[in-house]
Amino acid sequence: xxxxxxxxxxxxxxxxxxxxxxxxxxLVQGETPTDHRLQIPAHETLVEIPMELIQKAIRDNLI
Numbered sequence: 001x002x003x004x005x006x007x008x009x010x011x012x013x014x015x016x017x018x019x020x021x022x023x024x025x026x027l028v029q030g031e032t033p034t035d036h037r038l039q040i041p042a043h044e045t046l047v048e049i050p051m052e053l054i055q056k057a058i059r060d061n062l063i
Contacts, residue, residue, distance in 0.1 A: 003027060007057040009050060016049040018057055026063070 002022035009015045019027040030047035040046060057063045 006062045007053060007060060009053055009056075016053045018049075018053060018063065020062075 003019045006018045006020050008017040016031075017029040019029070021027060028047050028049055030049035033046055033048045036046060038046070
């Protein structure tokens with residue numbers, strides 16, 4: 001899989017980030033919340049990202 005960084009909230013590796021893949025999908029890097037009380041299938045996960053990241057991606061016409 002080829003991964004391209006689209007947008008991040010900072011320039012270091014441990015910040016919320018959105019990546020595009022050559023599969024036509026997005027990968028999202030963020031915190032793993034534990035207090036959501038949702039029933040998530042074992043093969044899936046949740047990540048929490050700041051709204052600022054989505055707004056920046058839209059503003060920059062990245063997604």
